[in-house]
Amino acid sequence: MLLALVCSALGCDDYFYVCPVADPARVVLLPAHLSETGLYDQPGLVADDVLAYRPAFELWADGADKRRWLRLPAGAVIDTSDMDSWRFPSGTQVWKEFAENGRPLETRLIEKVGPRDGDWAAVAYVWREDQEDADAAATGYLDVRGTGHDAPGAGECVGCHGGRASFVLGVSAIQLASAAAPGEVDLAGLAARGLLSDPPASAPAIPGDQVERAALGYLHANCSHCHNQSRPAGELTPCMDPDNSMDLFLSVADLGSIGATATYRTVVGDQVVPGHPEDSELIDRAGTRRLFYRMPPLGSERVDTVGIDLLSRWIEEMQ
């Protein structure tokens, strides 16, 4: 105990959840107000060159309603030569809006500000009470308008996004494979617009029955940005960097059968006990919000009961 206290005081402990704050020089590269980022042509009217999209499997965000948009610089394309890890051109902007009861609370922006993989800047814009505009909150923002929704600090974005070389998580072959709703873009739509350097011959299809596909997708969307075995090295991954014996990432190359997926190869039989969700660590950790044990550790204060039900059913039905 004494040793732990002294070690703690001297800073010799090194916990996965300790992230550096964002580089101030990078934060100032982004506008102070959302209205200046290019998302809107006019207040409330999304710009013509901005593409709305919705990933097939959504990240649990305590039930917040979300909308997402992507903009690529004119004439630029996404380097999709690695179908699992798209490389976005400098100038790419990706927004995600969080809303409750139809009123936006915050809109996050990540922007590629240079040519290197790590050249991303990110900040959350917190909407004003009058909904006229949203202001950059580099420190993050606790309990936006009393809702319990927290906007992340600029340095926290890397906690999730830094786990993949692409940095962008929701714009990928797996996530955009399904047919998009009207007004939104999907994989085929990006290819048709000539925005992919190497368009796939067909959209990737997740193997398995409906429950298996949904569970694999859920784990991919909610866990794999940290728990994957192809994390980038260096500045992108300063934290939330677990022991990667677990891999929940859905690779396009592994979709031949459910047994070929990284989830089945690395998790089933270990953190997942087939037939026994009650004995599965995955359910235990996803089903709690206890500090330093909960999964995911970031961006959620409420258990996703629907998600837990899905995962439990998947494990129960597993032979």
Next chain:
Amino acid sequence: MRRCALALAAVAGSAASAAAEPAVVKASVELRVGAAAAPFYVDALPETSSEFTQARSMIFAGSYRVARSLWVGGRLPAAPSTVRQPAGSYSDEKAFGNPEASAEWLTPPVALGARALVHLAVAGAIGLPLAGHGTESSLLENRVVALSSALDDWRNPQLYEPGVVPLTAAARARIEPTPWGGELAVELPIMVRVGEASLPDEADTHPIGLVPHIEARGLVAPLGWLTAELGGHIAVQAVRAVEPAERSERSGRVQIGIEPGLCFRPGAGVSLTTRFSAALGGPLAGTYAIGLGAAVER
């Protein structure tokens, strides 16, 4: 730690008739480790917090006897904590507080009845406005010094308030435990603002801050080398150096705390202390700390 140091001085003083050389130099270090939650000053962050073992403070102190009853010295506070961020990650930061120079005058002991000796001390201190304050994009240094101040239940706000020159007056009385004793301390820090400490315009700062505190402590010394203590303290933000954010749920001005502890004297001129302190509700609710200290005098 100063209380134990005073005890040491008293012991040295009482033994002065037998000892050839009274102490002329004292040095101490006190470490606090715990969990802290405190009001903060910007709308985005109406509070700042840290989990158990991640809120920390260190105070290094030294003093020198320049005359029979007069000591001059100083304190250097440090605030190395791990701060909770809004989405649930944490960030490490280290910052210094306001270093302080002080003078303390110890009166000769006064007899109280047949056995008890009362020691009185008055002190004055001035600090340098060097407490950490960081960039507006993170305010992380501001937050770690706020956490360290909370860890001490606001008994040393002058050491941790950024952007102020602190002037502090203090008085202390101690009845040496034979075996029962006690201590009463009053401190009046006045913090004169000289800078905005990187806080954004929305922060409501005041030109003067005034946060007096009173501390009472019961002592029992069952053995010559061991003193057990039970203390209570109250700090009042009579005038805040900075107002908490309007929507802060930690906007109270009065903080009460308790602090049991043990003081060991393993050898001549050496003392070791361990204390546990906890805020009893109030604006610092949820704050508690284990304190470890060591002092030597020669």
